[in-house]
Amino acid sequence: MQAKRRIGLLGGSFNPAHAGHLHISLEALTRLKLDEVWWLVSPQNPLKSASDLADYTTRIALARDFTSHPRLRVVEIEREQGLRYTIDSVTWLQRHHPHTHFVWLMGADNLAGFHRWRAWQRLAARIPIAVMDRAPYTLRALRGRFALRYAAARVHSREAMDLADRPAPCWVYMSIPRHPLSSTWLRKTLGSAAFLRHN
Numbered sequence: 001m002q003a004k005r006r007i008g009l010l011g012g013s014f015n016p017a018h019a020g021h022l023h024i025s026l027e028a029l030t031r032l033k034l035d036e037v038w039w040l041v042s043p044q045n046p047l048k049s050a051s052d053l054a055d056y057t058t059r060i061a062l063a064r065d066f067t068s069h070p071r072l073r074v075v076e077i078e079r080e081q082g083l084r085y086t087i088d089s090v091t092w093l094q095r096h097h098p099h100t101h102f103v104w105l106m107g108a109d110n111l112a113g114f115h116r117w118r119a120w121q122r123l124a125a126r127i128p129i130a131v132m133d134r135a136p137y138t139l140r141a142l143r144g145r146f147a148l149r150y151a152a153a154r155v156h157s158r159e160a161m162d163l164a165d166r167p168a169p170c171w172v173y174m175s176i177p178r179h180p181l182s183s184t185w186l187r188k189t190l191g192s193a194a195f196l197r198h199n
Helices: 019-031 056-066 086-096 108-112 120-124 138-142 145-149 157-165 183-195
Strands: 005-012 036-041 072-075 100-107 129-132 171-174
Touching (some): 005 019, 005 086, 005 157, 019 036, 019 100, 056 072, 086 100, 108 129, 157 171
Parallel strands (some): 005 036, 005 100, 036 072, 100 129, 129 171
C-alpha cells in the first residue's frame, strides 16, 4: 500500500515573499520529513488592511521566484476557488487530496493571535500544526489562548518528524535558526523595492 504524501502548508499574504519564508519552508521539509511545502498566497488576509497590500500578481510572481526549489510550490486555490479563510482552504484541500497528510506551518507571531482566526478551534481539530520560533514572540505565543487550550495536544520537538501522520489536534513548537527578514520590515525600509528578490 502506497504511503500518503506529507505536505506542509504555509499560508499568508507574502507581502512580499522573502528569504525568511524560504528558510521556514526548508526547515519544515527537513524537520517534519515532508515531501513538499505549498505556499498559499492569500488574495486578501481578513485580519490585515487592504491598503497595505501589493497587488496579487506582484506577490504571486515574487513567491514563484522563491519557490524554484523542486519541493516547494505556489498553490493559488484561494484565488481560484474564492476562499477567504484558512479553515475553508484546509477543508477544500483535504477534500480534494484525500491521500495526502497536510500540516499547517506558521511562525510564533501567528500563533500568538491564532484565536482571532475564523473557526480556530475547528481548524485545530482538522490539521496538525507546526509552529516555528520567531523573536520576539516566543513567550507571548506559548502563553496565548491556543497554547493553553491545546497544551495536552503539544508534541515534543524530537517527535516532529511524524507530526503529519498524527491525528489532529496536535501541534509542535520548533526552535529553528532565526532569519532576520520580515515582510513588514522590507516594506517599511525599502518601499516598492521590497518586491524585488532579497536573499
